[in-house]
Amino acid sequence: MTTQRLAVRGLEHEFRAAGGAVPALARIDLTIEPGEFVTLAGPSGCGKSTLLRLLAGLLRPSTGTITLGDNPITGPGAERGVVFQRPALYPWLTVRDNVAVGLKLRGVGRDERRETADRHLATVGLTDAADRKPYELSGGMQQRAQIARVLAGDPDIVLMDEPFGALDALTRERLQAELLALWRRTGKTIVFITHSVDEAVYLGSRVLVMSPRPGRIVFDESARFLRDGQPVPTDEVRTLPEFTALAARVRDAISER
Ligand code: ADP
Ligand code: MG
Secondary structure, eight states, X not given: OOOOOEEEEEEEEEEEETTEEEEEXXXXXXXXXXXXXXXXXXXXXXXXXXXXXXXXXXXXXXXXXXXXXXEEOOSOOTTEEEEOSSOOOOTTSOHHXXXXXXXXXXXXXXXXXXXXXXXXXXXXXXXXXXXXXXXGSOHHHHHHHHHHHHHHTOOSEEEEESTTTTSOHHHHHHHHHHHHHHHHHHOOEEEEEOSOHHHHHHHOSEEEEEOSSSBOEEEEEEOOOEEXXXXXXXXXXXXXXXXXXXXXXXXXXXXXX
C-alpha cells in the first residue's frame, strides 16, 4: 500500500544547549523503500530519537534534507504515525475515544469513528478495554492503545521509538509477534528504534546500527530469514544459526567505536 520512498540526504543535526552546541547526528544518508521494516539500534544517547523526530517532522535538520517521494518533510503529516516510548493517552478519555481522537480532528463522523476505533482495538487485543480509562490499563495495554491510535490514522509509515522498552518480557514478545503480523498484513513501512539487539534482528527486514554520538549509520544489513523463498515462521526465527550470527554482527557494530 505504501508507495513513497523515504530519503535522507546529508543529514546533520546539532542541538543548541546552554553549555554549547551538541552535535547529535554527524552525517546520515539513508533510503528507506516502501514496505521495509527498518530497525535501528545503537548506544544510548547516539541520536536515535533525534533521527526519528526528524523523520516525523517534529524537528527540522540543521543540515541536509529528508524527502518522502518528491516532497520535502517540513513538519508532521498524517502519512507518518509516531509511537513514542511512553504511551501519551488523554487520561479523561476512554480508550476508544483516545484511539479515535485523530479521526475526530479530521472530521470523521461518530459512527465511522467508533467502527474504526473498535477495529483497531481488536487488532491489538483491546476490545474488552474500549470503555475503560487509560489509568485502568496496565503499561502494556496502554502501549497497545497508543499503537491502535496510530494505526487508526492509517499512516503509510509508522515511526516507533523504543515502543516496547518499558514492558515486561512476556508482553514485549507478544506485541513483537503482533507487530510482525500487522506489518506482513498491511505492507506498511516501519522504522523501529530499539536498544535490544534481539528485538532489532527479530523484527527488522533490515537492521541499522548507529555509532555513538554524533550518530552515523555504521551497519546496514538485510535481516530476512527465508526458507525455500518463504519467510521462516516467527516462532522459529530465533533458533536459526543465521539469526544468531546476525545478532553477533549487530552486537559487534554497537560496541565498536
Ligand atoms: P538516543 O535516542 O539515541 O538515546 P537522542 O537522540 O535522544 O539519543 O539524543 C542524542 C543526543 O542529543 C544526546 O546527547 C542528547 O543529550 C542530546 N539531545 C537530545 N535532545 C536534545 C535537546 N532538545 N537539547 C539538547 N540536547 C539534546
Ligand atoms: Mg531515544
